[in-house]
Amino acid sequence: MKIVPVSKATLGRLPGYLKLLRKISPDKVPYISATTISKELNLGEVQVRKDLATVSGEGKPRLGYATEELIKKLEDCLGYNELTGAVLVGAGKLGGALLQYEGFERFGVEIIAAFDKNEHTINIDSKIEVLPMSRFESFCKERNIRIGIITVVEESAQDVCNQMVRSGITAIWNFAPCKLQVPDGVLLQNENLALSLAHLSNQLSRSDKE
Amino acid sequence: MKIVPVSKATLGRLPGYLKLLRKISPDKVPYISATTISKELNLGEVQVRKDLATVSGEGKPRLGYATEELIKKLEDCLGYNELTGAVLVGAGKLGGALLQYEGFERFGVEIIAAFDKNEHTINIDSKIEVLPMSRFESFCKERNIRIGIITVVEESAQDVCNQMVRSGITAIWNFAPCKLQVPDGVLLQNENLALSLAHLSNQLSRSDKE
Numbered sequence A, B: 001m002k003i004v005p006v007s008k009a010t011l012g013r014l015p016g017y018l019k020l021l022r023k024i025s026p027d028k029v030p031y032i033s034a035t036t037i038s039k040e041l042n043l044g045e046v047q048v049r050k051d052l053a054t055v056s057g058e059g060k061p062r063l064g065y066a067t068e069e070l071i072k073k074l075e076d077c078l079g080y081n082e083l084t085g086a087v088l089v090g091a092g093k094l095g096g097a098l099l100q101y102e103g104f105e106r107f108g109v110e111i112i113a114a115f116d117k118n119e120h121t122i123n124i125d126s127k128i129e130v131l132p133m134s135r136f137e138s139f140c141k142e143r144n145i146r147i148g149i150i151t152v153v154e155e156s157a158q159d160v161c162n163q164m165v166r167s168g169i170t171a172i173w174n175f176a177p178c179k180l181q182v183p184d185g186v187l188l189q190n191e192n193l194a195l196s197l198a199h200l201s202n203q204l205s206r207s208d209k210e
Helices: A008-024 A034-041 A045-056 A067-077 A093-100 A133-143 A154-166 A193-209 B008-024 B034-041 B045-056 B067-077 B093-100 B133-143 B154-166 B193-209
Strands: A084-089 A109-116 A130-132 A147-150 A171-174 A187-190 B084-089 B109-116 B130-132 B147-150 B171-174 B187-190
Touching: A008 A034, A008 A045, A008 A067, A008 B193, A034 A045, A045 A067, A084 A093, A084 A133, A084 A154, A084 B193, A093 A109, A093 B093, A109 A133, A109 B193, A130 A133, A133 A154, A147 A154, A147 B193, A154 A171, A171 B193, A187 B193, A193 B008, A193 B084, A193 B109, A193 B147, A193 B171, A193 B187, B008 B034, B008 B045, B008 B067, B034 B045, B045 B067, B084 B093, B084 B133, B084 B154, B093 B109, B109 B133, B130 B133, B133 B154, B147 B154, B154 B171
Parallel strands: A084 A109, A084 A147, A109 A130, A147 A171, A171 A187, B084 B109, B084 B147, B109 B130, B147 B171, B171 B187
Antiparallel strands: none
16 A cells, blocks of 8 residues: 555544444444445545545445455554554643643554653643653653654753654654754654634734725 | 735744844834845745735835834734733633743733633633633623633533624634534634644654655
């Protein structure tokens, strides 16, 4: 199978397909068509075909998709068969909120540890351990952690980012409102919350003027 | 001036332009060219021209942009001359993190109040008042609030959304991981944090397979 990138929009719909297929159960319905799926989920048929093509390829003519196989492929794509471990650095309010945020596991990702430079003042109401930064590198290397989440202040973000790269992390999700430099081969995804709110506000004020 | 929508990417660069222009000061430099700006900020000249065109129109041939006027237009676009008030519903961890998140004002938005159904158990270390939901509608109507942020659990999100619409809110920033129904004319922006992390994880696992 050719590896095609899964867009964020497609990814967001995959748990819905999986839920439906599990509900109908492969014993009773060995094959399911894109038409049936699209009706059940109230989605366009073209969209369903496109989404499923990125995960599993085409269905069989006149039969549709083999239900059991499609379930497995969706689970694989969503990482259900192997939860990906992530670490978080910066156990402040936002970090704490992410540690408690439900729904990461629904997409196959689990935050397994949080780190903070200040190990004494940490008081997070969460099941996840908060460790001192001195243990960061060895922790990540031992467990082969690949995903790092940055929720520290702007001033410390590049340092933390460098430490992550040194520790073998190759995908960084950055909440600090600044540009980070990463070497080639490291994925960087910026989450600028202020900008998201600003964009909404700006759309609002422009729709007022129109 | 024709009202053109400002993209999120452009919006994110506007504070940088403003900072530069304020630094050089209009008295000393009455006109500034896109070339100068692009060199100072290490951005492409075409991008600078496009960004500034959405805010202020074209510069004058051979002179460039009138510095003082451009500063004003950037401030207007970023809402600096009139902070837009927003309210937040759901004063849990994520809500608390947003209340403390710095940088909203940099984009002209200010969260002026938070609401929660449970007024007794609220203990947020923030300067912003947390009010009971019973006061929500009158608060929003009196102050003509237009922006609402939803940080409640999935089950309550549609109810809160309906209450916001009834209270005159026309732009909703939703953090609950569910689809909300809004009437025509109400802007809805969904922030699915789990999906963002999942997207990063998925890119990572696909780059491994390649």
